[in-house]
Amino acid sequence: MQIIGDMLYHDDGTPYPYKKSPNKGGELTPEYLVLHYTASPNFNQALTWLTSRQAKASAHLLIGRDGNITQMVPFNEVAWHAGKSQWRNVTGLNNYSIGIELDNAGPLQRAGDTWVAWFGTRYPADEVVEAVHKHQKTSQGWHLYTAEQMSAVLEVSTLLVQHYGLNDVLGHDDIAPGRKTDPGPAFPMDSFKARVFGRIQEETEYFYETTANINVRSGPGSEYPILEGSPLPIGTPLEYLQEKGNWIQVDVLDEVNGVMDLEGWVYSRYVKQIPA
Ligand SMILES: [Zn+2]
CATH class of the missing domain: 3.40.80.10 (Peptidoglycan recognition protein-like)
Incomplete structure (x- = not known):
C-alpha cells in the first residue's frame, strides 16, 4: 500500500x-x-x-x-x-x-x-x-x-x-x-x-564505501565469479542490502548518477560504514 x-x-x-x-x-x-x-x-x-x-x-x-x-x-x-x-x-x-x-x-x-x-x-x-x-x-x-x-x-x-x-x-x-x-x-x-x-x-538505509580496490562478486564468497565493473576504486559508495558471514551484498552507487546497474557481494574487510 x-x-x-x-x-x-x-x-x-x-x-x-x-x-x-x-x-x-x-x-x-x-x-x-x-x-x-x-x-x-x-x-x-x-x-x-x-x-x-x-x-x-x-x-x-x-x-x-x-x-x-x-x-x-x-x-x-x-x-x-x-x-x-x-x-x-x-x-x-x-x-x-x-x-x-x-x-x-x-x-x-x-x-x-x-x-x-x-x-x-x-x-x-x-x-x-x-x-x-x-x-x-x-x-x-x-x-x-x-x-x-x-x-x-x-x-x-x-x-x-x-x-x-x-x-x-x-x-x-x-x-x-x-x-x-x-x-x-x-x-x-x-x-x-x-x-x-x-x-x-x-527499512533505514545504511551506506558503506570501499577502502581498497575490490572486486564485486555474484555471491558471498571468493569462489563466485567477479562481476563486470570490478574492481571498484577506493572510496566507491555502496548501499547495504544484507550480509552473510564476511560478505556484504551491496548496490554500487554512482556518485553522479545515483545507483549504477551493479549489485553484488563484497568482502566486508575492505568496506567501512559511512553516514547516510
Ligand atoms: Zn475510541
Missing part, C-alpha cells in the same frame, strides 16, 4: 474504498496514531454511523475483521475520533492524530457459555479474552481482533508512521483514561508498537 495526496492506495495504483465522512474539519498536524474499536455489530453499521452527520464522529480509516480498509477522511484533515483528550502536554488530540477504527464488539459480559455485547449480540468463548483493563479493577470479556485485521492495521500503521513521521501509536484509552477503554486489553499494544517501529528501523 502507499499514500498519494493524503489518500490510501494499493501498490498497483488503485485507490482503497473511500466513503466520505462529513464529520471533519480543519488541517491536521500529524504527530500520533490513535487506535479505537467500534463497539459496533459489524463493519457496515460502523461505516454508516461514522459517515452520518448525526454521529458527530469519524476516523480516517475503518478496518474490518476480514482486513478490508475503507478511508473516511483524508489524512491531512482533522477527523473527530478522540474527543476530550490529552497526551503529555497536548490536549485535543483530534488536531494532532490520525485515527483508525477497528471493527470489534468491545467489552462483553458473560452469558452462560457465551459473551454478550451491549447491543445484544452473543459471541462464542473462542472469540473472547477475559482480562482486566489497565484502568479498571475487575475483569470482563473483550472481543478478540482477527489475524487478518491485525495484519492490515500493522501494515497501514507502519506506512502512516513512516509517511507522516508520527511520534507514537496510542490507544483511545491512553488519551482519554477513565472515559474510554478502546482498543482495550484484546489489542496487543506493546508488541504492536514494537513491530511498527522495529519495521521502520529495519
Whole structure:
C-alpha cells in the first residue's frame, strides 16, 4: 500500500474504498496514531454511523475483521475520533492524530457459555479474552481482533508512521483514561508498537564505501565469479542490502548518477560504514 495526496492506495495504483465522512474539519498536524474499536455489530453499521452527520464522529480509516480498509477522511484533515483528550502536554488530540477504527464488539459480559455485547449480540468463548483493563479493577470479556485485521492495521500503521513521521501509536484509552477503554486489553499494544517501529528501523538505509580496490562478486564468497565493473576504486559508495558471514551484498552507487546497474557481494574487510 502507499499514500498519494493524503489518500490510501494499493501498490498497483488503485485507490482503497473511500466513503466520505462529513464529520471533519480543519488541517491536521500529524504527530500520533490513535487506535479505537467500534463497539459496533459489524463493519457496515460502523461505516454508516461514522459517515452520518448525526454521529458527530469519524476516523480516517475503518478496518474490518476480514482486513478490508475503507478511508473516511483524508489524512491531512482533522477527523473527530478522540474527543476530550490529552497526551503529555497536548490536549485535543483530534488536531494532532490520525485515527483508525477497528471493527470489534468491545467489552462483553458473560452469558452462560457465551459473551454478550451491549447491543445484544452473543459471541462464542473462542472469540473472547477475559482480562482486566489497565484502568479498571475487575475483569470482563473483550472481543478478540482477527489475524487478518491485525495484519492490515500493522501494515497501514507502519506506512502512516513512516509517511507522516508520527511520534507514537496510542490507544483511545491512553488519551482519554477513565472515559474510554478502546482498543482495550484484546489489542496487543506493546508488541504492536514494537513491530511498527522495529519495521521502520529495519527499512533505514545504511551506506558503506570501499577502502581498497575490490572486486564485486555474484555471491558471498571468493569462489563466485567477479562481476563486470570490478574492481571498484577506493572510496566507491555502496548501499547495504544484507550480509552473510564476511560478505556484504551491496548496490554500487554512482556518485553522479545515483545507483549504477551493479549489485553484488563484497568482502566486508575492505568496506567501512559511512553516514547516510
Ligand atoms: Zn475510541
